[in-house]
Amino acid sequence: MNKVLMSGNYVIGEAAIRAGCRFYAGYPITPQNELTEYMAEHIRSVEGGVFLQSESEIAAINMIAGASAAGLRVMTSSSSPGISLKQEGISSMAACELPGIIVNIMRGGPGLGNIRPSQGDYFQATRGGGHGDYRTIVLAPGSGQELADLTMTAFDLADKYRNPVMILADGMMGQMMEPIVFKKPKPRVYSKKFMLQGAGNGKSKFIRGLLLDPIDSEEHNWKLARKYAVISISEPRYxxxxxxxxxxxxxxxxxxxxxxxxxxxxxxxxxxxxxxxxxxxxxxxxxxxxxxxxxxxxxxxxxxxxxxxxxxxxxxxxxxxxxxxxxxxxxxxxxxxxxxxxxxxxxxxxxx
Amino acid sequence: MIIKTIFSGFGGQGVLVMGVSLAHSGMSKGLHVTYLPAYGAEMRGGTANCTVAVADEEIASPVASEPNYLVVMNSPSLFTFQNKVTSGGTIFLNSSIINDRPNRRDVKVVCVPCSDMAQELGNIRVANIIMMGAFIKVSGVVTPEIYLNSLESIMGSRKKALAELNKKAFSAGFDYVKIN
Structure with missing residues (x-):
């Protein structure tokens, strides 16, 4: 196995591409800019890879929601203030059961705060952050190697539970260089029936988060809650x-x-x-x-x-x-x- | 064994390259390494510093409370970091542009006029590599061969002339310091 010396932001990018991420949208913010930079340079060199620098963080999260609905493995990244902007989209992805990775390289807050490493977004990440009864799986890597491994795991978990997954690190993890060995990612397991790729001659498909009938909506909420219950038993890591x-x-x-x-x-x-x-x-x-x-x-x-x-x-x-x-x-x-x-x-x- | 080093100087002096090259050569030797740059609103002419840890066991914290070595390329860096160095540690200083000396008696001081030496070699930008020559000789963290190989793989093989100059610069620093 070949060891490489890479900074955390690059590691996330490389691991994501290896895990099959084919759509990345993001908007610049320190201290995660190197991740956007890495995706800009490298995702297009794999077949079907799309990089988009969006006009805003809100646009980026909605772009990955769209690409996820179409069946791609998707990722966006930002740092604390930018992640606040993405919350409506994350809530929406949870409602529509769309897999996707959101990377938060935390900085000092509240407000614009500063660009130094911090852990002030724990509540926002683990309590959902956006509106409604939903949960986001949150992974907290503790080393460069774990950034690589957990980024790949994040894509597997997102597909398995059809849920957004957040990678929560901070400026130090993003900037620090450590020797990394990239492991072989697992093959993707995700049914075509969840992808909107044209109905052909079959029944038309749609994905929506708007459920006007309160009884339908309640049933949907309980369905999500049962999924979260399974995750909270099966997935704790420490x-x-x-x-x-x-x-x-x-x-x-x-x-x-x-x-x-x-x-x-x-x-x-x-x-x-x-x-x-x-x-x-x-x-x-x-x-x-x-x-x-x-x-x-x-x-x-x-x-x-x-x-x-x-x-x-x-x-x-x-x-x-x-x-x-x-x-x-x-x-x-x-x-x-x-x-x-x-x-x-x-x-x-x-x-x- | 765990060795922590802080490299510090003006942005543009190649301070971060010093750190990355040491970290890379530590990795090539099969050791555990971390490289942590100070990031932020840094720019050419501003301040730049980074911390490198090299160890034969898992490195817990990439931050150095008491570094074994401090390499300073300008005066402000000396005043910022000299008190952090562990007792019995070593401070390498760029004596071409630093007139002050550390006010501590419990550390060794290695003075290398690396900016002047770089100018003699015809390129001020290799002052950092001259300093690395001195650093590798005194610290012995890795062999000169491993270091030079790592330096080449970081710089890429695009510029052959630059690689030659780097080797010359490294030797100049390596030969400048005498170990007794």
Whole structure:
């Protein structure tokens, strides 16, 4: 297997093309511009590949909805403020059960905020973001290699459940270079009956999100809810790190989990034994798997580059089972492992 | 073993190329590497810096709290980063344009007049590669052969003349520093 040194944004682009993405639409925004740049240069070199720089983020999400309805594997990408603009389209894709990948390379917010790495879009990503009773599968890669692997997984999940899938990373993941090995993607499994490619002599087909009859609409909502129930049982993913003999466990995802690992390594020599629980799917959140840990370990510290959003999900999983503390650096601030190690050591010592 | 290095200077001095080339050669040697550029409203003449980690185990954080090495190509970089360097670490500085010296006693300092040396070679733009010659000799992170191969694959084989000049520049820096 050939290793290549690539930045995260390029990795997502290359993995998407290898996974069979044939339609990309996007509008520039830092810190994800390199992904749009990569797609502009490379998607057209594969047969049938279409790149479109749209006039806006709203146009981009609706373009991929259209191409998805026609049967293509599709992707769009943006960063926090641009993702806000896409929400109506994401809700619409969920309603119409259209598969598609939305990449959010998060930056500091709220508002225009800044272009530094941040994790302030957790609620928006995991709670749906747009209007209505729907869910988006959210994948949170923690390394360059995982960006490659999870981008391919994202397309499989989107097709399997006919649902939009969001890849939630941040500016650091997008800009950082790491050695990557691209694995062989799985062949696509997606029925032609969901594609609008002309009815021929058969019955006419249509896809719509507008259901004026409330009873039809209710039935559609329950149908989606049953699908989400299946996803929340079948798809939670997570990583355990240094859990054996840990007296306290950090819960963190993405870049924050990387920093937490660095802090845990620093603390090893000082007799402070800390583990890490890293959710890889943010929705579905690996709630039961986290709760299982509480049988052994009673102290938890949630660390996020936000004021505390995943904290809610950790509370839903652990409230009443364990003690939960929080440390956050919102707005684009990224702590060093040394700084986090100090915070962990203080909380650890206060606890014992 | 984990070695973290910060490269810093003006945009246009090839600071990011220094980082990418080190990361690439670490990867070629079969080591774990991360390369993290400072991104944002950077431009030619502004500031640029990047952090490279090279290790024989999984690298947890690409951020360097206490880098082992600091390579500074201009004065502002020296003042920004000198206090981060771990005790016993090494600071490489471009003595052609940096008149100040680190105010720390617990780090080694390697002065390379790489801008002047580059001009002697006929192209100011290879100052970064001269510095890399010195860096590779002192740090020993990878062999000169691995480094030069990586440099060539990053630069592409389009410009043969440039590749020759880079090799010359690398040797000049490599030979300039003496290890006792």
């Amino acid at each position: 990583e355990l790190y240094n859990i054996d003999d840990a007296e306290m466990i950090i819960v963190a995802y993405g870049t924050a989990a990387r920093i937490a690992k660095g802090a845990i390594k620093r603390l090893r020599g000082s007799g402070i034994n800390i583990g890490l629980f890293r959710p890889i799917t943010l929705w579905p959140f690996p709630e039961l798997q986290l709760r299982e840990l509480a049988a052994k370990v009673k102290k938890y510290l949630v660390f996020e580059m936000s004021t505390g959003q995943m904290l809610d999900d950790v509370r839903l999983a652990l409230q009443g089972y364990a003690d939960i503390k929080f440390h956050g650096r919102p707005g684009g601030a990224v702590p060093t492992p040394a700084e986090l190690a100090n915070v962990i050591a203080k909380i650890y010592k206060r606890n014992y």
